[in-house]
Amino acid sequence: MDEQAQAILQRILRRLSSKKIQTTLRAWGCLSPEQLEDLDYTQPKWLLLENLISKCEESRLRLKDVTKLEMVYHIENPNQGKWHAFKLTEPEDEAVSVDFTQFKEMFVAHLEEVVQHVSVRMKKQEDGAVWIRMAWGDNFTRPNHLKPTYAVHYLQTPYVFVLNLSAKHKPFLYQALVLSSRYTSINEAHLSCRSLTAMRDLLMKQYQQVFPNQERTLRERNAPPSNPNIEKEHAESAWRTHQMACEAFGDGAVPKLETAVYKLETRYRGSSNNTLSDRDELFRGVVKFSSSNLLESLRHCVSTGMAEAPVTPLLSSITQKGRNYFVITEKAPGATSQTPAR
Incomplete structure (x- = not known):
């Protein structure tokens, strides 16, 4: 050995x-x-x-x-290391019929065609997840099994989760995944986490969701001003707030995300500091939310009144878009002020 x-x-x-x-x-x-x-x-x-x-x-x-x-x-132990999510786009007609044997044969063939020394091991689980282990070498060295890359792909879905992928090997893996799954391209999903399970549940909506009640929404719009001193209306208000928190972040056990990052690219507003307000360069900053279970923490903050309800789209987009990395830029005419990271 x-x-x-x-x-x-x-x-x-x-x-x-x-x-x-x-x-x-x-x-x-x-x-x-x-x-x-x-x-x-x-x-x-x-x-x-x-x-x-x-x-x-x-x-x-x-x-x-x-x-x-x-x-x-x-x-x-799928919740080890830093996983990153990717999404395959523009499926071909054959994408829905690719089975494990076809995927494996095409993936290995494409990867071995572009990388002279690479070791690939693949295994399909009962939940449909295809686990791929890749040890990379080059033209002169054998594969380094001490620094493998792991990828997990759910067949008939566009989602791929990757662990320990270097920039050098990223194009090779991208090409092999796109060709073997019968898609046209692959993009970063701007979702990363130490928990593979949480990322899968979030993107595939495998958690208990709460959807807005149209009848409740119309009743709230037409309701007369309430008296905050009445105990019944306090209870109704608390229930509505909890409902909105669950609509934004889910009910029961939610995916255990640990962080959400918002990158700011905006301009300074105000007349008190001409040095900053006259700058052509954008004012940049990063806001990061961290918790052992971020979605549960945000839901608790809204439910208890520590954060305002209804939930701001900047926070509810975590579950609605399945992402935890956003870029907030200047609002252009006819465009949104929140644009995805590139």
Whole structure:
């Protein structure tokens, strides 16, 4: 077993909790039940690693077998690292009928055609997700399995989620994805997060949504001024505010996004400082919201009155557009003041 294989084994053991090591190795399927039973999972990890390497050499396992274990780890722990979302656009007629076998054959063929040394492993899950592991090399070096790229694509959907992709390899992956999925192009979705599950749920609307009630909206518009001292109207007002918060961010468990970034490109307004107001250059800044569960935090702020309702489009666009990165620019005549990042 070479150094790369041993380094990958060491990295996986270091990341796994002691309780999950045995179940992960069992899911790997490359060691016999007797070999797994013979390992002492209560040992220090450095000693367990030595015994595991010995078992792998006993079974004549190689680097490609160890990369399978790494893939099992990432599939079982999808909320590791910084994932970025991409969206395929302009599907061809054949896009709806591409199956896993076709996708795999075309993807590998296209990638190997443009990259001389590349290692690709692919696996389809029961939920329809196709997991792709790519180790990149070049014309003179073999693939570096210590720095792989992971991509997750849901067939018959335009969404792709990518982990650890360098700018150098981005065009190669783009081309392989577009050609093998029968689309015309691919664009960044301006959505990134440490939770692959949250990104999938947000873009595919796999969370409990609350839709505006047309009858309630008309009743609110025609309602006479309320008396804030009446307990009943306080309760109704609180319910309406909570309803609007749920319409904007969802109800129940919501996708666990951690950040939302707004990049400002605007001009200084005011007469108190001519130095700033006379500048031709745009005034730039960045506003970043952070939380362990941003959507839940924003929903709570609106529901409790800490933030105004109805929710500003700048915040509700996170769920409506499935993004957490926005650019706010100068409002031009006939155009919106909020434009997508490029």
